[in-house]
Each structure stands twice: as C-alpha cells, then as structure tokens.
Amino acid sequence: MPAAPEPRGMVAIDLTDVTKTYGGVTALQGVDLTVESGEVFGFLGPNGAGKSTTIDILLDHARPTAGQARVLGMDAQSETVAVRERTGVLPERFGPLGEMTGRQHVEFTIEAKDANDDPDAIMERTGIAHAADRPASGYSKGMTQRLMLGMALVDDPDLLILDEPTTGLDPNGARQMREIVHEEADRGATVFFSSHILEQVEAVCDRVGILDQGTLVAVDSIDGLREAAGTTGEMAVTLDAIPEGLIADIEAIDGVSSARTDGDSVIAGCENPAKGEVVRVTQQAGATVENIETSEASLEDLFAAYTGGA
Amino acid sequence: MSTLAVAKKDFQDALRSRALWGLSVLFILLSLFIAYAFAEFTTEMGIEEQTAEGLAYFLASQIGLFVSVTAIVIAYKAIAGERESGSIKILLSLPHTRRDVLLGKVLGRSATLAVPTLIGLAAGAALGSVLMGEFAVVALGALLAMSLLFVVTYISIVVGLSALTGSTSRASMLTIGYFLVFEFLWGAVSFGVVWLMNGFSLPSEMPNWVFLVNQVPPSAAFTTGLTALMPGDIPAATDPDFQAFYATPWLGLVILAFWLVVPLAIGYWRFSKADI
C-alpha cells in the first residue's frame, strides 16, 4: 500500500504496522506510532521489549520485516541519508572512543553534517568545555554521555533521538540534560527520548509510549495514563485523635475506595474530587487536622501495571 | 585455599581462550614432527647417534621459543588487564589478599601453559621412542620436570611484570621488552658487557665469566639446567681447563630460581602498594 504523502514538518515519526523478527524471534509486532513534530516523546519499556529495535529501524540500522517507517516525512529506508542529515542521535551503546580529543569528536560531526557550529559553544552547553582538549578515551561515563549529547546537538537537528541519555549522569547532570531537552523542544525540535528512569521521563515528556514484548501497550500523556489505569491517589490526614466511627464515615463518601488508620493518620484511597469531602467529614467528626499529604500513583506503578512487572 | 580458588578460576577462564588452543595444537604438532624427523632423518640432519637422551635435547631445543612467547601471550594481562578492565575489583572484593591474587595467577596460568607443553613433549617423546624402539624413562622424566619448572618460571616473570602497571599497553611493552633484551638480543648484550669490562674493546679470547653472562636468559638457564638432570655424561659446556664455582650445569637451576622469585617479588611489592 503506498503511503499517503504527508505534509513535511507535521509528523516527526510515523510507524505503520511495523513488525521485526530476528530469526524466529519477534522483536516488534505490528507497532503503530505517531510522534508529532515539536513533541517531547518518552519511550518506555522493560529490557528486551523492542525499544532499541524501534530506534534501529528509525535510523535504518535494522530493516522492518513488515510495515513502514517514516521519519520527518521521509522513508526511513530509502531516504536514510536525508533523514540522518536532519536528525541528531545519542545512541545507547557505542564502542570505546578513540584517542581523538573531545573537540575533535565534535568537529568530526560538524564536518560530517556540513554544519557551521562552534565546537566550543556546544561543549560549553553540555558542560565538558574544560575537557575539550583531552582524549575522549579518558572520559568518565558521564563525560562521554555529555560528549555524545553534544555531537547529537550539532546543526540544530529537527529530530533528536536520545537513547537512555541520563545513564551514568549524576542528578546535576540529569537535570542539565533535561534543561537541554527543554531548550531543544522550545526551538521546535522533536525529541524522542528513551529511559529507564521514569522520573526523568515524567519531568520532560509531553507524551509517553510503553512497549512490552514488541507491542505498544499504551500511548498517552502521563496524566492520561494515570486516569486510564484507574489508579487512584492516596491521601493521608494526620489528626490529633481519631474519632470513633470516622473510618466508616469516610468509606461512605462517594469516590473513596478505601480508608484505614495508620498511627495518628487516616489513609484514604480516593479520586481527586472526593479529597475535599474527606477533610470536611474529618473536621465534622470533631478532629483537629494537623497535616494533609496527598500522593498520586507513581509512574513506576503505572509502568508495572502496563508491563505486568513485579 | 584462597590462592587455589583464584588459580582455578584463572585456569577455567584460560581454557576458553582460542589463542591458547591454537598455539597448543601447533606446539603438539611441532613436537610430533620433531620426534618424527629425529627418528627418521637422523643422518640427513647430521645427528651422530640416535639416543633417547638425544631426542630429549632435541625436543627441549624447541621449547624455549614456544614457552616464552605463549607465556607472554597468556599472562601479560594477568594483573594489568584486570586492573584496566575493572575485573580486579571483583577479585579483590572477595577475601583474597593481593599476594593470593598474584600467586593464584601464577599457578592458574602455569597450569594453563603446562598442559599443552607437557602433552606436546610427552606425545613427541612417545612417538620418537616407538619409532626408535628405545625408551628412556629418566631422560624423559628430566625433560618433563625441567620443562614444568621453566613454564612456572616464565609465567612468574610475566605475571611479575604485569603487576607493575595498571595499563595493558605498558604491560605489553614491558613483557615484549623483556623478551627482546633477555632472549632475542642477549648475545649482543653479552658482547657489550665483555666490551665494556675490557675497556671498550673486545679481547682476543672471551673471558671465562662470559659463560655466566650467557646463562642469564631463562631459556639458556633451562637448557643448561636440563644437562644437570640428564643421566649419563654431562656434555662439556666449557673448556676443560676452566675451573670456577659456577662452571656447573646446576647453575641453570640457580638462575631459574632467581627468575622464578625476583620479578614476582618486585611485582608484588609494587602491586601491594598500588591504588587500584
């Protein structure tokens, strides 16, 4: 089936029914995925779910067994070079870096992309300007990651593909990485971001997709996922004393799914609109509320719910 | 116990090395070929008398190169490689002292090299004995015992050198440098020493102590030591007038003992103080 021509710049990544088998092993099974231009998209899934295979197909490192992949409106297989010219990639695995200095690595990318970036400005931005003249083979894991990010940023690409970018970075480094992702998104770039560190994903991504055993099991905003998974939040109300019958009264509130005591606190599982009512009922029962804390279903719980993990 | 655990792991690890298997097969084939040539082409090769002792010497002459090169190949990374890759952190997270690690490495890699060496020699000796119809237990026993000592000594030297550094490129420079100086170029070094001692000129006749200098390389010490263990007449290594306390083939064993202990001790001294 010939693909309908798509207006350039509207859709950054478009996978149509992509299947990939290695030998007899199915890595991807009928994946349909659309990432809008300008979006920061988080790509999640357990090890072995097919995330790397998907990225390999986008970059034409692997060919789909069936289906079609389009990147920036171009065919991932037949227009690979044009795709790569407009894409910056931070790969997940890369071989040991050679004896070239950090700056030479960035210069090499600038030449390859025929761009006119300033290598020092790029290294300044990713926080390794102080090491620009040292051989990259001596870089720590975090510095290597920053160098690779810098190389991905060369020539202001329209699409950034970042595979596990925060691996090996300390919290300060992870925060800088997020800031750069935000800056790139503000410039109009699309960012396709895979990570195991769910808090990083939550902090930067507009939408996420969850891959499990080669199938895309969910695509939505994180709030959307929370609602769809039906996981309710929890609130803990700390009281001076817990009046008799309070638990039963709270359980009777519409939207409250559970209530129990924990020391001086009442823990209620409830939907958002019921929270205020819980506080009112508590006060009406004659207790003094000392503190309130609410918590939402963590992204990890959501991830586990979708991928059947632990 | 600790040393043995390290040695066992090291031996298991080495058994899966393709390079080792390749070299071993090559050496065994070479030994068989040598034995066959010795037994079948005695006169063509200018050998005067076909004896089991002669076969043992003939086989021994091939060991020097095999053992030294293979020892470097399988052991130059013994410590430096583990430090460079970080696997030493696993070794030293366990209740092993650094001495255990060093000795375990020497044992494990010695076993690794001893197996093909001894199998090769035994196969060659067996083939030669069958072809010649003569079997000399003592001569072959001496050859095997001496070869085992030689293997352990060489591994000990290489492991000792490897323990001096945390970089495999430096370890390969050290071990290859050792090989070049003490094996490949020793003849020239020996000349140089004489030239120096004689006031920057060569004497018309080599002084007796050159014999001592010439025995310094482990492979020379091995050959000399082997004659001490061999039954029968010891072939005259020197001029009959030459009388000195060191004019005995037992010197070979003394020198091997030096090589067995000293480089490893220096390596241990450096390694035990190093931050890894």
Place this chain on the structure above:
Amino acid sequence: MAAIETNGLHKRYGGDILALDGIDLHVEEGEVFGFLGPNGAGKSTTINILLDFVRPTEGSATVLGMDAQADSQSIRQRTGVLPEGYQVYDRLTGRQHVQFVIDSKDVTADPDALLERVGIPEAGDRTAGGYSKGMKQRLTLAMALVGQPDLLILDEPSTGLDPAGAREIREIVTEEADRGATVFFSSHILEQVEAVCDRVGILRAGELVAVDSIEGLREAAGDGATLRVELATVTDNAIEIVEGVPGVTDVTQRDGGLTVSVGDGSKTAVLSALEDAGHEVTDFRTEETSLEEIFMSYTEGSR
C-alpha cells in the same frame, strides 16, 4: 556497634588532586545507608578505601569493627560487594562466577538458587561475555549475596536495569536488611535511594555535607510543604484570603489554581478559609520538597 566508621579520612591522588577532605562517617549495624553525591565528589574513593583498593593519605577506617587496611581480608570475608566500574569474566559462565565466590569465601551456597534470586536462572550455563548490561549487573549482585554477608556494599546497583529490575534490587536490599545485614548503597537515582534507605549521606567535593534521614533533610531544608489548590474560578479575593492565612509564605496563581507555600499545620486552614469564603475547591494536592531539590541545595556549585 558501627558497621562502618571513618575518622578524618583524607585522600590525595598524585600529590595535588584532593579526593577526600576529612570524612567522618558512621553507619550503624543493620542500617540501610544511602551514599549520594555528584560525580567526582569522592563516593568511589570512600568505598575503595573501605575495601582497601586504595589507601587513605590520612585518617582511618574501620569496617565491622576491624581496621580497613590491616584486617582487610577478614572484612571482605564478611562483606558482599557490587563494585562500580567492574567487569565480569567474559569467558566464564554465570555459574562459574558464583562458584568462584563460594570457593573464595569457603562457604556453602547453591549457585543456581542465587542466580534464581536475582532473576537470571536461565543464564547459569552461558558465558558472561554474552550478557546484557542488566544481566551482568544481576550476576554481580548474586556474587555479592553469597554467604549471607554482614555488610553489603552496592555501588550504583540499579545502573542499566529497567524499572522492574530496579524494583527487584530494592526488594533484595529490603530482604537483606530484614535478615540483619547492613547495606551501604550508592546511587544517582534519588528515588531509589529514598525508597530503601534509612539514612543518607551527601558528599560534595570530598566533604560530607549532610547525614540524616530523608525526613530530617527535608526539615533541615526548611521549605515547608507546597499546597496546590484547584478552584472552580480563581479570583483576586481568593488570593487575598489565602495570603491572610497564618503561616502562608507565598501564593502564586497558575492554570486555574493556586500554588501555596505553607508551613506544616496550616494546609487545612487554607482549604477551610477558601471554602468558608464560598470558593469551590475542585481538587488539591500536597507536594513535598523533592529529594532532587534537597540534593541540589547541598551540592550546587560543586563543580
């Protein structure tokens, strides 16, 4: 008794690079202790000194009551370690790796049971060279668990693991702590640390800048809590009312709601004041100072 105790630990590399500048650390027996800090702050150097991989320039360290240098072998007999920057033996199988630890510690243990526990039962017969990063990490953890050590030192244990794997590691840490083991745990992933650690220490440029429970650190950070209130309609009156509530330090209006900085205890007062004035509260949630913010407040400007 202290599981780990260091006194005035200094370490200088090559004469001029100061890695540790007087670390006094005290980890109780049975505690799960999180060890945090930016790259280069000295975490690995500290751990390396505990294991006698490197020697302190000044100061001393005791582990399980024994001197880290003089009694290192006895310490390592009773300690399980997942080192940072390690490498497995590519040509040995998973089972051989675990068996090597069993032989080294001279204990009895079942390698297959340990591989099962860390979630790689199928990998026992495969050589570790073909393992993924996550599998290598699990294998090394299995090796650390051999012989029920009294102390576990885990340096970045969840690196390379997916969320399910990270959760399994946390479960194992909790199990080990329940058994009575002390766990000394370094990580960059603050949520992991928060989930398992009784106390944390934060290292910055070779100095220990904070040691406390995470609750304690939150209190010390002193920002109080943040309350986010969603209203049916936001009016200037609502903002005035909230600003009038005692203890409120800041009110900002954002997306159809208010973000209120309050000290503990007055959150209910904020809600009550709004409702009493006839404003309809459609939703609210509380936010605590994140561990990341605490971490930043202690380590910012360290490079």
